[in-house]
Amino acid sequence: MRRVLPSLASAGIVGLGVFWWVTAPDRLPDDAVAGLSADVAHGEQVFWASGCSSCHAAPDATGDEKLLLAGGQKFPSDFGTFIAPNISPDPENGIGGWSTLDLANAMTRGVSPEGAHYYPAFPYTSYANADLQDIVDLKAFLDTLPAVPTPSQAHEVGFPFNIRRSLGGWKFLFADKGWVITDGLTPETERGRYLVEALGHCGECHTPRNGLGGMERAAWLSGAPNPDGKGTIPNITPGELDWSAADIAYYFETGFTPDFDSVGGHMASVVDNLSKLSAEDRAAIAAYLKIVPAVK
Structure with a gap:
């Protein structure tokens, strides 16, 4: 037993190290969006193509109400209920304090400005293929929208799915960047x-x-x-x-x-x-x- 315990401890340390490495947040390079100039008008087209208001505005919003991105819509799943956050330009409760690189990391890597993994209810596995110029333009358009001071609500997710670090393992398995259809394209x-x-x-x-x-x-x-x-x-x-x-x-x-x-x-x-x-x-x-x- 005295000979086995050190081996088990060593294996445990190695396993923990592998887990920590595999699940670490993966960010874009710091200069990923450097030199890209924003086009607000094109950013509006990216906004509609990306369906931002469908999740982040009120469920029955119409007209200009679709531009009030206070969040709050609930999305039930087998893993819990996810609640869309405020992505208006409000600096306290929205993303008004985010840089363009922050938004690019969130959309293409599923990583928050603080370095936490986002749940894949936010479709970053698809946005991973988005052109960074489009994200630059989108951020410029989002900054023109009304700031809404409504705080974001916490997701209703229980153990073990509330362990954010484990989402790095989910990304390792399923965040497969790349196109599905690759042949015969015009x-x-x-x-x-x-x-x-x-x-x-x-x-x-x-x-x-x-x-x-x-x-x-x-x-x-x-x-x-x-x-x-x-x-x-x-x-x-x-x-x-x-x-x-x-x-x-x-x-x-x-x-x-x-x-x-x-x-x-x-x-x-x-x-x-x-x-x-x-x-x-x-x-x-x-x-x-x-x-x-x-x-x-």
Whole structure:
């Protein structure tokens, strides 16, 4: 026993060291956004393409209310209920005190300015593919919005999921930066891929997940159970969605389906965002969805 205990202690120390290394927050280089000039007008397009207001504004917000990013919406899941934070320019309760690099680290690395891991309810696994210029422009636009002094609420997450450091292990397993669709792309479908896979983070809802919450990318966009337990999120691959590209683009613009129905539920907010993009971007998204591998 006297010979075994030191070996066990050494193994434990090595294991702890490996865990600490694997789970350490991974930040961008300090000069990652140096030299990039902001374009506020383009930042507004990035804002709508990224769906920021769909989570961070009030659930029933319309018009200018969608620009009041006080947070507070609740998102239930198998791991607890996540509550969207205040991302308005308020310096105390929002992100008014953040630098552009802080926002880039949050969006592409899932790391807070204090160095803590964010929960992947914040879709940084998709935003990881966002162009840093777009994030620079987005930050400039966010800074023009009204500051809202509402404090962010704490997530309703219990043990062991409330151990933030362990999220580094989740990222190690599932934060797989890289494109899902890599072959047969045209300039239009490449733009559509960027809008769907990165900014629009469509896969975060429309792709099934494994038991630990990682996206099953082999079943990309093939639908998933609704995290709140009510119904399912539809399959939007050509294996189920048989609309033409023109029909899809028209739906994104107006909310009307080819069957003379109209958009509802959470998708209504998404369509409202997409309606503010250019016709070319909506067509690019539709073209991309038509080349995604069909899943029945």
